[in-house]
Amino acid sequence: MRTILSGLGLVLVLVGAVAAQVNAPSVFTYTFGQGNGEGKSAASKLENQIGIGLLNQFPCVDQMDFDSAVSILDLERKRQLLTGEPNDDLLQNIASSIGATYLIVIKTIPMGDGKTFISIKVLDTRTGRAVANRVGDPASGNALLDVVNSLTNQILQDLASLLKGRCTPRWSGTITLEYKYETKEEKTETFPGGDKSKNTRSYISLWRTENFIHAMLNSREGEDPNRAKAVVVHRFTHRDEHIVNENEAAWCRPKAGNSFWKRLSNRQSDIGDEQGEARSNETVWVNIDKTNGTFTISVKYPAVTTTSHREITATGIACFDAKPSSAISNGEGSPESGAYTIEGIEKISGEIDPKNPDVLVGHKTTGDKTSGIHTVTWNLRLLKPKSSR
Structure with a gap:
């Protein structure tokens, strides 16, 4: 599910969870890790665990890999996504264009002492407002894995209130x-x-x-x-x-x-x-x-x-x-x-x-x-x- 481009680990996940409303919510996840391999690995692990958690908790969930979702973007949006580090406004625009209701942005930043800082937030693409925002303490090694596990549980709880509901096949x-x-x-x-x-x-x-x-x-x-x-x-x-x-x-x-x-x-x-x-x-x-x-x-x-x-x-x-x-x-x-x-x-x-x-x-x-x-x-x-x- 991961594609490495321009030194960034990029992941696109489209999640459609049918809730008790006319337009079912969906999620676009953009993940990138800066610096050392440990940070990129942590970002990838967090993204994967969230994807697995959504699949297990919500049976009506779509998860599309990066290449599949990017394939439906027009050439200009694709160029913007694949070059440099897109800002939140651009990501929201892209997420909305492919039908995503929520945008998840995962970032890892290397600290000077060899530790990695991880943040994750969820934005509503319709309003541009943050509906969830979680950060972990800077860590490395096994402690960093504990942070990833903790953030996974926290963000899944946040998403539960957004995605829960009944669905039809x-x-x-x-x-x-x-x-x-x-x-x-x-x-x-x-x-x-x-x-x-x-x-x-x-x-x-x-x-x-x-x-x-x-x-x-x-x-x-x-x-x-x-x-x-x-x-x-x-x-x-x-x-x-x-x-x-x-x-x-x-x-x-x-x-x-x-x-x-x-x-x-x-x-x-x-x-x-x-x-x-x-x-x-x-x-x-x-x-x-x-x-x-x-x-x-x-x-x-x-x-x-x-x-x-x-x-x-x-x-x-x-x-x-x-x-x-x-x-x-x-x-x-x-x-x-x-x-x-x-x-x-x-x-x-x-x-x-x-x-x-x-x-x-x-x-x-x-x-x-x-x-x-x-x-x-x-x-x-x-x-x-x-x-x-």
Whole structure:
């Protein structure tokens, strides 16, 4: 559940606990440890223990890992989250954008005497006010572990008043669809040059296409458990590069002087980029056939409007005063991307694990390097009250 970025241990947990209210509360946890490894380890341990405690105490709890939740952020918010140390206002904005009601911020700070100071607070993203604030005494070694355990118990008690309540069964989790295609062609031609050496011309062409769709389920209380709400993000990127390098002999004649053979080089490049992103709220259907022991998941995803950028350059080739050239064009969409950027519905089928029918986990990979690799990954869990287990 932990990702290390820019020297910070970052963890994103989305917890949805269905309470006796229309909008169920959810929690976004941002954890980072500064300084030595002991501080980072303590922050990670505290985050993990809180996650386990929430799962044990509240059966209707969603916990999403960092990568899954970050996947639904727009590019600007993602950049802000992954660079530097976000302040509380930015974290609240991000937490609210992914549907979190509460923001938990865990910080560890190294002290000069080798001890670590830990603080943890819970903010209501709707009001910006702190609803819980706990700190531990600076400690190290086993004493630091005692502080982590104490803070875990304290914050779980604080969260209990916010998250307690009854809930109805609902599906939680993520679905990811990925298509990747990449190919590279290289060729070199040689032929006699006028200076009795060889002229060369090399060609390099690269095509890379990625289509990414990510759905994060976020159903609320009272809804049909087989009909889950989800935030769905659809991203498309494509790049093609075509480069020609030439080295040839030319018979050059200066204005005043004798003619001579000269080796001339030229580089021509044609590079195009296309990208786009769309985000929408969709319905994910989860149908369970207990008779046959099978399931079907259907997820709809939005269309993407892309922008394109192409630049063509050449260093120029001439005996004297070669002049480089360039041309740039921008636009929207392309015939090549149309098959990937349209909206659609993906259907996933499989067999239920009879020992764990409330968990649907798996992945399927189709295609090859020639046509591209298509990977579907799903990780869903049916959240139910303890009385239903």
